[in-house]
Amino acid sequence: MSFLEIKQLTKKFAKTTVFKDINLQIEKGEFIVLLGPSGCGKSTLLNCIAGLLSTDSGQIMMEGEDMNVKHPSKRDIAMVFQSYALYPNMTVGKNISFGMKVRRIPEKTIQEKVSQVAGILNITELLNRKPYQLSGGQQQRVAIGRALVRDPKLFLFDEPLSNLDAKLRLKMRTEIKRLHKNLKTTIIYVTHDQVEAMTLADKIAVINHGKVMQFASPKEIYFSPNSAFVAQFIGSPPMNLIPASITKNATHYQIGIGNKGKQASFSLAIPAGNTLAKAKHSRLQLKNNESRKILLGIRPENIYLAKNIAGSKKLSAWKLSMRLDFIEPHGADNQLILDLDGMEIICRLHSDILLPKTSETEFYLDLNKAIFYDAESGECLS
Amino acid sequence: MSTNDNIIYVSGKLSRFFIYAILLLATLFYLFPLYVMLATSFKTLDEIRIGDMLAFPQFFTLDSWVNAWGKSCIGVECSGLKGYFLNSIKMALPAVLISTILGALNGFILTKWRFPGHTLIFGLMLFGCFIPFQSILIPMALVLGKLKLAGGITGLIIVHITYGIGFTTLFFRNYYINVPTEILNAAKMEGAGFFTIFLKIFVPASLPIFMVSIIWQFTNVWNDFLFGVSFAGGKNYPVTVALNNLINSTTSGKEYNVDMAAAIISAAPTLLVYVLAGKYFVRGLLAGSVKK
Ligand SMILES: Nc1ncnc2c1ncn2[C@@H]1O[C@H](COP(=O)(O)OP(=O)(O)OP(=O)(O)O)[C@@H](O)[C@H]1O
Ligand SMILES: [Mg+2]
Numbered sequence: 206m207s208f209l210e211i212k213q214l215t216k217k218f219a220k221t222t223v224f225k226d227i228n229l230q231i232e233k234g235e236f237i238v239l240l241g242p243s244g245c246g247k248s249t250l251l252n253c254i255a256g257l258l259s260t261d262s263g264q265i266m267m268e269g270e271d272m273n274v275k276h277p278s279k280r281d282i283a284m285v286f287q288s289y290a291l292y293p294n295m296t297v298g299k300n301i302s303f304g305m306k307v308r309r310i311p312e313k314t315i316q317e318k319v320s321q322v323a324g325i326l327n328i329t330e331l332l333n334r335k336p337y338q339l340s341g342g343q344q345q346r347v348a349i350g351r352a353l354v355r356d357p358k359l360f361l362f363d364e365p366l367s368n369l370d371a372k373l374r375l376k377m378r379t380e381i382k383r384l385h386k387n388l389k390t391t392i393i394y395v396t397h398d399q400v401e402a403m404t405l406a407d408k409i410a411v412i413n414h415g416k417v418m419q420f421a422s423p424k425e426i427y428f429s430p431n432s433a434f435v436a437q438f439i440g441s442p443p444m445n446l447i448p449a450s451i452t453k454n455a456t457h458y459q460i461g462i463g464n465k466g467k468q469a470s471f472s473l474a475i476p477a478g479n480t481l482a483k484a485k486h487s488r489l490q491l492k493n494n495e496s497r498k499i500l501l502g503i504r505p506e507n508i509y510l511a512k513n514i515a516g517s518k519k520l521s522a523w524k525l526s527m528r529l530d531f532i533e534p535h536g537a538d539n540q541l542i543l544d545l546d547g548m549e550i551i552c553r554l555h556s557d558i559l560l561p562k563t564s565e566t567e568f569y570l571d572l573n574k575a576i577f578y579d580a581e582s583g584e585c586l587s
Numbered sequence: 588m589s590t591n592d593n594i595i596y597v598s599g600k601l602s603r604f605f606i607y608a609i610l611l612l613a614t615l616f617y618l619f620p621l622y623v624m625l626a627t628s629f630k631t632l633d634e635i636r637i638g639d640m641l642a643f644p645q646f647f648t649l650d651s652w653v654n655a656w657g658k659s660c661i662g663v664e665c666s667g668l669k670g671y672f673l674n675s676i677k678m679a680l681p682a683v684l685i686s687t688i689l690g691a692l693n694g695f696i697l698t699k700w701r702f703p704g705h706t707l708i709f710g711l712m713l714f715g716c717f718i719p720f721q722s723i724l725i726p727m728a729l730v731l732g733k734l735k736l737a738g739g740i741t742g743l744i745i746v747h748i749t750y751g752i753g754f755t756t757l758f759f760r761n762y763y764i765n766v767p768t769e770i771l772n773a774a775k776m777e778g779a780g781f782f783t784i785f786l787k788i789f790v791p792a793s794l795p796i797f798m799v800s801i802i803w804q805f806t807n808v809w810n811d812f813l814f815g816v817s818f819a820g821g822k823n824y825p826v827t828v829a830l831n832n833l834i835n836s837t838t839s840g841k842e843y844n845v846d847m848a849a850a851i852i853s854a855a856p857t858l859l860v861y862v863l864a865g866k867y868f869v870r871g872l873l874a875g876s877v878k879k
Contacts, residue, residue, distance in 0.1 A: 257772045278778045290769035294791035304777030349772070375635070 208233035208391055209254075209359065210491045214263035216249055216415075218371040222356040223249045226263070231408075234389045238402040240438070241288055241412035242559030247395045248287055250412075254393065255284050267358070275298065280359075283352040287363040288396075289344045291336040291351075298323075298332040301350045306355060308332045318354045325380055327373075328484065346574050351378070353384070361392040366401065378404065399441055403427070411435045433583030436502045436576065442551045444502045448580060451489065452496035458489075460501065460523075489577070489586055498580035505540065506552035511567035513558065529561060543568070595698050600863070627650065627715055628847035635843050659845055668849055670831030675856075676808060683804040689748070690755020690800055691793065695785050698701035698763040698807055699771045702705065709760065715753035716772045720813050726861035731818060738820040747808045747819055754807075755800045761873035762796040763789065804866045806857050826853045 207473060209231040216223045224323075225248040225266075231237055239247045252258040252469060254278035265272040291300050296467040298319055305315045323329040334343055345368045352360060366374045371560075382405055385392055396402055402409050403423045410420045419426055419435045429437035434507040436444040452459045491497060510526055527543040528551060539560065552568065554560070577586040628651050629644040638645075656668040696702075697709050727746060729739065736742035764788065768810060774784045790797075815825040824832070830853045834846050861868075 253773075255642070255772070255776060257775070265612045277772070277775045278780075280776075282776060284773070284776055287771060288767060288769050290767060290773040292774070292788050292792075293766075294771060303774070303779070307777055307779045307783060351777075355777075 206266075207231055208268060210264070210266040212264040212266070214250075214265065215261045216246070216251065216253055216258065218260050222415065224412075227415070227417055229410060229417060231393070233349060234391055235384050235407045236412070237391075237393045238401070238406035238409045239393065239410055239412055240397075240402045241394045242438070243397070244417045245372055245412045245413060248363055249451060251284065251363055251393065251395060254282055254359075255282050255361055275343075280355045282359045282361060283355040283357040283363040285348050285352045285365045287367075289336075289348040291347055292434075293336055296333050296335055297328060297347050297350075300347055301354055302378070304351065305354060307347060309550075318352075318459055322350045322353045324369045325353070326377075332413070336555060342370065342373065345369065346377075356388075357390065360390055360392040362392065364395050364397065367397070374398075374401075381405065399439060404448055413438070427432055429585075429587075430502075433500050433502065433578040433585075433587045436578065440504060441554070442505050444504050445508075445550050446502050446578065447501040447545070447550070449496070449501045449550060450496050450498050451491070451577070453489075453491040455491055455493060458491075462501070471560075499586060500578040500580055500583070502576040503570050503572075504574065507571040509553035509569045509571065510554065510558065510561060511569050514569045523572050525568050525570060526565055527568055529564050532560060604869060609739075623846045624851055628844050628851060630844055631841060632658070632844060634745055642816060651842070652848045652852075655833070655845050655849035659833055659842075659849070660836060661829055662836055663793060664822075664871050668826055668829055668852055669835065670825055671826045672852065674740060674819075674829075675826040678743050678747070679808045679856075682744045682751065683801055684807045685744075685794070686748045686751035687800045688758075688805055689752055691759045691790065691797070692751065693756040694759025694763045695759075696790055697760050699766075699768060699789075700781065709756070710752045712756050715750075717758065720750075724817050728818065737818065738823060740819065740823050740863060743814060743819050743823075743825070744815050747804075747811070749806065750814075751804050754803060756794055758800050759793065759805070763794055797871075798864055798867035799871035802860055802864055805860055809857050829853075 207230040209229075211227055211229040211231075212254055214227040215225050227250070230235075233552055233558060235445060239250065241247055249258065253260050254272075254418055260273065292303060301319050301322060302315045305318065310318075319332070320329070323332055326349060327333060328343065328350065330348050331343055332340060335506060336347070339347065349362075349365050350363070361476070362381075366377050367375060367382070378401060379390075381394075385405075391467065394401075394405060406423050409423055411418045411426065413434050418438075419431045421431075430444070433446055437446055440570060449460050452461070472479050473487065478539045489497065525545065527545045528543050530542045530549075532539050532541055534556070534557070538553050539553050539558075540553040541554060541560075575587075578584065579586055623640060624856070626642070626644055629647050629649070630638070631646055631648055631650070634645055649727065655667055656669050656672075658665060661668075661671075666691070681751050683859050697705050714799060731737040731742040732746075733744070736745065761765070770788060776786055779787070809825075810827060811825070812827045812831070815828045816831075819828070830849050
């Protein structure tokens with residue numbers, strides 16, 4: 206039995222179904238990140254877990270106890286709201302200590318906790334101000350502080366760093382990570398920031414349209430996204446998804462790339478005996494001479510300049526000529542925006558690599574790292 | 588260019604002048620009755636009879652104020668307004684405070700602690716605001732009679748609370764609906780209960796609307812005549828009714844100066860409230876209409 210089990214959870218607002226039959230199993234002490242596009246239901250899910258919204262069907266079990274009947278105040282959950290929700294007429298200090306006062310914690314402990322948390326969050330000078338006298342980022346830190354002074358079973362963070370500048374965000378990210386390392390309290394954390402998600406999470410749940418698309422470790426989410434949606438949602442720049450068709454011949458697989466299914470001149474043969482072909486064989490389920498429309502997924506860092514590739518890598522790689530549209534320098538690396546028969550392909554090269562001058566250039570795609578998705582359903586075929 | 592600027596400047600000055608002139612006229616127009624009342628109240632009866640209504644008092648006297656407050660006859664009793672003034676205070680304070688507190692609670696519940704049928708309840712309360720006073724006189728009298736509260740101040744207080752709740756609820760509901768529900772949720776999750784959240788978070792956040800509600804209720808309750816004359820009796824009349832009786836029960840001709848002084852005494856509390864708290868009233872009415 207897991208620490209927190211969400212079973213078949215469904216939530217509707219009047220006619221709109223926010224999510225349907227969501228299942229999540231969260232272990233004690235895990236740092237879970239919910240990642241998904243705006244409006245996919247992340248905040249709603251947090252509110253359901255907190256007990257602030259009623260659910261339509263399904264169960265939320267915490268430590269084996271059914272939460273549906275438990276009042277929010279009895280769930281022992283601390284939450285940082287997306288909208289901060291500071292108490293408007295209380296000073297920052299009072300905002301942070303309110304909950305402890307309610308729980309009749311001794312005044313001395315309250316003072317200690319407040320000053321400790323204020324130190325961590327850099328808001329010591331603000332303790333006597335009212336919320337309307339604070340900037341958005343300061344308000345956000347107060348909201349975090351209000352949760353941190355508690356010692357709950359579960360933390361819910363709804364985009365707690367969204368309003369901070371890059372430097373402060375990095376600092377707070379480390380603080381949250383440290384906090385989790387020390388306290389080992391289970392955390393569910395909503396963010397739009399992929400770096401935050403990748404660096405903080407033990408497990409990421411990628412959500413789209415109220416469905417959990419994938420729930421796995423950051424590594425797995427990044428290297429083997431199980432659907433075209435996850436592939437394109439994670440990573441910046443995202444994975445290239447190239448419409449292609451794959452055909453099985455007696456001796457090999459033939460991949461053709463072309464606009465609107467029309468076979469173009471780009472094509473590649475993978476010998477059927479190749480390990481890659483074997484690996485992809487089972488899920489593709491192709492008979493001889495049968496073909497199927499797919500999306501060929503390849504991360505920008507798995508595309509190389511042909512002239513720099515030698516030896517063993519060449520065997521599984523696929524040489525293509527693409528037009529270089531322009532280059533975006535990102536400091537540590539350069540992103541090349543390429544044109545493949547009208548499609549935009551992004552390639553990421555280390556900034557040390559000498560960039561091509563000609564506009565038509567040979568590139569290698571590392572097919573060992575490529576993932577195939579069904580063109581219609583986006584389901585993973587690799 | 589510069590001539591153009593000049594024209595604008597001059598016309599700006601000119602329009603300023605007109606604006607102020609019009610405002611001044613309007614002010615004088617509105618203050619005129621008050622001036623007449625004050626001037627008359629400080630005159631002797633003789634001066635009023637012979638003199639010009641607009642003239643400044645020649646023999647400045649406070650006699651009529653003293654009479655109106657403690658000596659004039661109301662019916663058979665000749666002890667002025669003071670007892671009735673006290674009645675009004677005894678009636679207005681509890682009526683205003685209780686109806687405001689109930690309104691705040693109702694507003695809080697109707698927006699943040701909803702229950703099935705809350706819209707219906709609110710609708711009915713709103714409806715209560717629009718029932719004409721006259722139409723409830725007889726049923727209310729019957730109810731007060733059954734409760735053995737007819738003729739007394741307590742009954743009057745209950746009537747005013749009942750009638751005021753609709754308005755105060757409306758004020759607070761419209762104010763609290765703009766307070767984000769997350770604030771309530773955050774407090775709930777920290778373990779705070781209904782009254783803690785209401786008293787520690789929502790009441791302090793709603794002082795402007797408390798001012799509005801108090802001023803509104805005070806003015807209505809203090810100025811009420813109909814309920815006072817219908818449900819109170821004899822010594823329990825509020826000052827408005829007493830004023831009417833004082834003016835009508837003069838035996839030896841009209842004592843205009845006493846009447847004026849009595850009228851000013853009766854109106855003084857509401858005037859005072861407006862002068863002292865009027866700015867909060869405006870602020871409270873505006874609060875929520877502009878996003879902070
Ligand atoms: N009270 C409500 N009534 C009706 N629909 C709602 C309500 N609250 C949220 N929704 C809808 O539910 C969906 C999910 O909302 P939610 O706030 O959970 O999104 P989110 O994933 O947190 O988005 P964001 O990243 O922008 O915060 C949205 O489509 C939203 O319009
Ligand atoms: Mg949200």
